[in-house]
Amino acid sequence: MKTTTFIKSIIATLLIVSSTFTVKADEGMWLIHLMAQTNYEAMKAKGVELSAEEIYSETVPSLKDAIVALDFGSCTGSMISKNGLMITNHHCAYDDIQKLSSLEHDYLKNGFWSKNQGEEIRIPGKTVMFLDRVIDVTDEYREVLKSFEKDDETAPYTSRRANSVIEKKYAKKGYETSCAAMLRGNKYYLFYYKVYEDVRLVAAPPTCFGAFGKDTDNWSWPQHKGDFAMYRVYGDKDGNPAKYSPDNQPITPKYVLPVSVAGIKEGDYAMVLGYPGSTARYTPSFGVSEKINITNPAMIKVRDTKLAILREAMNADEKINIQYASKYFMNSNYWKYAIGECEYTKKYNVVGLKTAEEAKLTAWINADPARKAKYGDLVEELRACYAFSAPYMATAIYHREAIINGADLTRLAMRFKGFESAMEKQGCCVLHKDCAQCKNLRHFCEQYFKDYDEQVDRKVFAAMIELYVNNIDPKFFPEEIGNLVKKFKGDYQKLTDYVYKNSVLTTKDRLFAWLDKGVDQKTIDKDPAYLITKSAQTKNYELRDYLKDNNQKIGALRTLYMEALVEMNKGTVLPPDANSTMRITYGTVGGYSPKDGVTYHCRSSIDGYKEKYVKNDPEFDLNPDCLAAIQKGDWGRYADKDGKLYTGFATDLDITGGNSGSPVINAKGELIGLAYDGNWESMAGDLYYNPKYNKCVCVDIRFVLWIIDKYAGASNLLNEISIVE
Known part of the structure; x- marks a missing residue:
């Protein structure tokens, strides 16, 4: 389908929005600014005691003003003091904590607790974003798209151009704007944000609290993690966003969440406000099948191999454990999710459910000549397009996972492309040592080599290259890599030794010595690490170009598919897929029964630490001081009425990645916990919502306060927080 047809289909989509509607169950990460019209009555029925305006308002302070995007x-965070104190998940802060950690200052193992604002640690590049308001720009967007009809370009570029036009047109000093589409173009909204760049780490518990259970407990219930960390947000003297300066002051948020120690019980109302990242619940059956049968298995296979190498090295050496902690987590988190996604998408027969929905849609289209003329053989066209791309999707995944995100060396080598582009632009073959590209690479490599071990990376590289070579479609296999494999007769260890011996990128001293002489094209051309990376990337571009027209057609057909779904379900509001805009989800605290004879309670307690603790185990060990605090059993005001300290609870809230750190709020608008995970049975959730099994796993805010108070003795932080009984 050509671009002009694509644009016209989007515009047609915009015309079908109905002014009357009903809400589809309680599924959904609902747009917060439409909550009063679409969800508030259902929320009241569930038990919320706040008015709609107390939850979301653009004229007076409301709950939404306490919610931030990191x-x-x-991730998501929330403001809990008038002095700019913000709380989120430990795993959201994990990368920052790891980068600050060393053998001398192991904040991962021992935690970090600032005693005053002077001890807080600046996190360069960290941002905190407050939503100010949202406006509907659908009509304006439609006009912009019409003006592009004559342009022959691909849809993604059309969307980017349109977004840019709208964002510039409605720009407002002091705010950043972002245009977002809902339901593949059914509506367009412009979001205004205040973005703060001076963010400092305030507190983080030891990993044995913050990440207790690690991979084993991840994506499961019950869990017992004290998954929280704290930052402080700074601005200029007037409270406005400002670059880092020692003269900056903690901001005073428009709204601060009160923190409740009253506790929770089965059936209590709960809601989450946050920034869910991405879901794909309107994906046709062919796309779901592709994910669970092709792309996920390929990704899992690569990460299985990589994680095994990292795990062995980390368990054997404490320094390597610190260096690779964040890399391991970033690889393992989605790896385990993808395993669960495949398992439960199949168990819930999502492909079958989607196929039935497509059959219903096709029958609805065929029942009316006008609809048939408009939508044609939509489902069959989608089937053909997915069938065309299916043989090549694994190749794309192996390129991404084994090369782009593979060994640290290949990831670093990709930065040579910037040098080549600069030389081409300047018409030279040597760049001065003080050029911008050299300075940027030096800066990047200070942190890069801190968290790099050559022997570990050699093992990863050898394994990744072997996986890549053995799984790439021959049509898109790089000749240069094939020549190296032949040169070393398929011995990947010898190939690896050659690359690491002859690349300037494998040690900090070697790389910086080369940069000090000035960057030359000759060295770049013969560097084996870059040769491998560049040749793989070249073939990946060829694959992208080969699939370009087909992928563009899939995009256009899926927009038409979404239009048909909305039209067929006219009068019902379909929850838009997550796209990193602020959403609200509401429900109740509750357990569930995953299978016959098994029932999970809605709460977990400190007893789980005692039961799971295994001395010297990498996942279930406890630092001596953490163990001592638990054994002492001084729960203070944080104990429940039954005398127990509860660590977590489960709700039926609908969340996904990006919601991590979101505040869990009770009917009165008080903070009762932080969302940090989903249960194993909800792993199909990005593709399909199952209300019977979907659970949001939350840390009990009383456990958080107990760690701050009884474990860390951080009275300076407690004194900032408004705690209500």
Whole structure:
């Protein structure tokens, strides 16, 4: 389908929005600014005691003003003091904590507790984003798309251009704007944000609290993690966003969440406000099948191999354990999720359910000549497009996982492309040692080599190259890599030794010595690490170009598919897929029964630490001081009425990645916990919502306060927080 047709299909989609509607169950990460119209009555029926305006308002302070997005939506946080104190998950802060850690200052193992603002640690590049307001720009977006009809370009570029036009048109000083589409173009909204860049780490518990159970407990219930960390947000003297300066002051948020120690019980109302990243619940059956049968298994296979290498090295050496902690977590988190996604997408027969929905849609289309003329053989066209790309999808995944995200060396080598581009632009073959590219690489490599071990990376590299070679479609296999494999007769260890011996990128001293002489094209051309990376990337570009028209057609057909679904379900509001915009989800605290004879209670307690503790185990060990605090049993005001200290609870809230760190709020608008995970049975959730089994795993805020108070003795932090009984 050509671009102009694609644009017209989007515009047609915009015309079908109905002014009357009903809400589809309680599924959904609902748009917060539409909550009063779409969800508030259902929320009241569930038990919320706040008014709609107390939850979301653009004119008076409301709950939404206490909710922040970290790093433009990687996680969510909430403001809990008038002095800019913000709380999120430990795993959201994990990368920052790891980068600050060393054998001398192991904040991962021992935690970090600032006694005053002077001890807080600046985190360069960290951002915190507050939503100010949202406006509907659907009509304006439609006009912009019409003006592009004559342009022959691909849909993604059209969308980017349109977003840019709208964002510039409605720009407002002091705010950043972001245009977002809902339901593949059914609606367009412009979001206004205040973005703060001076963010400092305040507190983090030891990993044995913050990540207790690690991989084994991840994506499961019950869990017992004290998954929290704290930052402070700074601005200029007027409270506005500002670059880092020692003169900056903690901001005073418009709204601060009160923190409840009253506790929770089965059936209590709960809601989450946050920034869920991405879901794909309107993916057709062919796309779901592709994910669980092709792309996920390929990714899992690569990460299985990589994680095994890292795990062995980390368990054997404490320094390596610190260096690779964040890399391991970033690889393992989605690896385990993908395993669960495949298992439960199959168990819930999501492909079958989607196929039935497509059959219903096809019958609805065929029942009316006008609809048939508009939508044609939509489902069959989608089937054909997915069938065309299916043989090559694993190749794309192996390239991404084994090369782009493979060994540290290949990831670093990709930065040579910037040198080549600069030389081409300047018409030279040598760059001065003080050029911008050299300075940037030096800066990047200070942290890179701190968290790099050559022997570990050699093992990863050898394994990744072997996986890549053995799984790439021959049509897109790089000749240069094939020549190296032949040169070393398929011995990947010898190939690896050759690369690491002859690349300037494998040690800090070697790389910096080369940079000090100035960057030359000759060295780049013969560097074996870059040769491998560049040749793989070249073939990946060829694959991208080969699939370009087909992928563009899939995009256009999926937009038409979404339009048909909305039209067929006219009068029902379909929850938009997550896209890192602020959403609300609401429900109740509750357990569940995953299978016959098994029932999980809605709460977990400190007893789980005692039961799971295994001395010297990498996942279930406890630092001596953590163990001592638990054994002492002084729960203070944080104990429940039954005398127990509860560590976590489960709710039926609908969340996904990006919601990590989101505040869990009770009917009165008080903070009762932090969302940090989903249960194993909800792993199909990005593709399909199952209300019977979907659970949001939360840390009990009383456990958080107990760690701050009884374990860390951080009275300076407690004194900032408004705690309510």
